Amino acid sequence: MQIFFPKEEAHEIRATILPEVAKKFIDLGIDVTCESGLGDSVFVSDDLYANTGATICTDRAAGFNSADIVCKINKPNKEEIQFLKKDSIYISFLDPFNEKDLVTDLASAEITSISMELVPRITRAQKMDALSSQANLGGYSAVIEASRTLSKSFPMMMTAAGTISPARVFVVGVGVAGLQAIATAKRLGARVEAFDTRPVVEEQVKSLGAKFVKIDIGETEETDQGYAKELTAEQIKMQQEGMKKICSQSDVIITTAQVFGRPAPKIITQDMVEAMQPGSVIVDMAVSTGGNVEGSKNDEYVFHQGVTIIGMSNLPGEVAKDASQVFGSNLYNMIEEFWDKENKVINFDLEDEILSGCVITHQGNIVNESIK
Numbered sequence: 001m002q003i004f005f006p007k008e009e010a011h012e013i014r015a016t017i018l019p020e021v022a023k024k025f026i027d028l029g030i031d032v033t034c035e036s037g038l039g040d041s042v043f044v045s046d047d048l049y050a051n052t053g054a055t056i057c058t059d060r061a062a063g064f065n066s067a068d069i070v071c072k073i074n075k076p077n078k079e080e081i082q083f084l085k086k087d088s089i090y091i092s093f094l095d096p097f098n099e100k101d102l103v104t105d106l107a108s109a110e111i112t113s114i115s116m117e118l119v120p121r122i123t124r125a126q127k128m129d130a131l132s133s134q135a136n137l138g139g140y141s142a143v144i145e146a147s148r149t150l151s152k153s154f155p156m157m158m159t160a161a162g163t164i165s166p167a168r169v170f171v172v173g174v175g176v177a178g179l180q181a182i183a184t185a186k187r188l189g190a191r192v193e194a195f196d197t198r199p200v201v202e203e204q205v206k207s208l209g210a211k212f213v214k215i216d217i218g219e220t221e222e223t224d225q226g227y228a229k230e231l232t233a234e235q236i237k238m239q240q241e242g243m244k245k246i247c248s249q250s251d252v253i254i255t256t257a258q259v260f261g262r263p264a265p266k267i268i269t270q271d272m273v274e275a276m277q278p279g280s281v282i283v284d285m286a287v288s289t290g291g292n293v294e295g296s297k298n299d300e301y302v303f304h305q306g307v308t309i310i311g312m313s314n315l316p317g318e319v320a321k322d323a324s325q326v327f328g329s330n331l332y333n334m335i336e337e338f339w340d341k342e343n344k345v346i347n348f349d350l351e352d353e354i355l356s357g358c359v360i361t362h363q364g365n366i367v368n369e370s371i372k
Helices: 019-028 046-050 060-066 078-083 100-108 123-128 130-149 176-187 199-207 233-249 270-274 315-337 353-358
Strands: 002-005 031-035 055-057 069-071 089-092 112-115 157-159 162-164 168-172 191-195 252-255 281-284 300-304 307-311 359-362
Touching (some): 019 031, 060 078, 100 359, 112 353, 123 315, 130 176, 130 307, 130 315, 168 176, 176 199, 233 270, 270 300
Parallel strands (some): 002 031, 168 252, 252 281, 281 307
Antiparallel strands (some): 157 162
């Protein structure tokens, strides 16, 4: 069984795996091939991969074509799908809800594709939950980026010239990214408030030393995976009305609200942005799925009436080495869970709760019920 780790596209700073994870695959009895330059963006040389026993490949097409399993962070392009051999396994983030043509192409090529963002949120699958591990780092990076951009310090400071008040940070959406954003802002000394449509997260917010903002928007629900369900137009309007005053008093707003498989809800309106003080900062963590903030743009800094709106689609990439480490570990845990050590093959049982949730295509068919 051979596994291939190709380089990511030029815009991607993260590497799929680091050498220590490559060694763990080899210890399972898998032949590991890494494309030359795989770790360049995180300052890891080919020699460090080779020292683990991995083969270094300079022919990208041959690497794809000879592999039984190919792992990347990002979805494959059309050329890469053509390189893949029939019945091979491709594992990455695939964005299958928005990439219907890609899913069709993978099925037509008879590739077994696994979408890492669809790993179910169950106890047994926590160790392979790449979406959460990347969101955790993204929440941290969002606060660090905001602190770099804001023209004042986060903590309160007592000086001979007087007291500097702490920055006020408002986090909208208290999932994995939101909780890490709260924790990071608190560690930096900010005064933190947070809101989520799910009242059940209130205790988590308070446990981090932040204030939970209560806004009555009527009855709300969450999916069996723990994600917030989409709000009605009326509920979104009620939420916006309740948030206006808090936004106007905040130095930094971090928005993380996403509805799984759907465009992100618009939460921060232009009026709310204009009510903020000049010099304030907003980080829209949902910018790649449409954005929570009116006026935010993917991978751009937007300046509107003195307010900076940051739309960085790859915030985990700001801490690329750590992001590479945890993503590689998630991949290893996925494969190791189903690895038959005696026969050195993957036991591929689509009745398994994890695989039935994240396998998209298999044997020429689209097999995931949520994608069909």
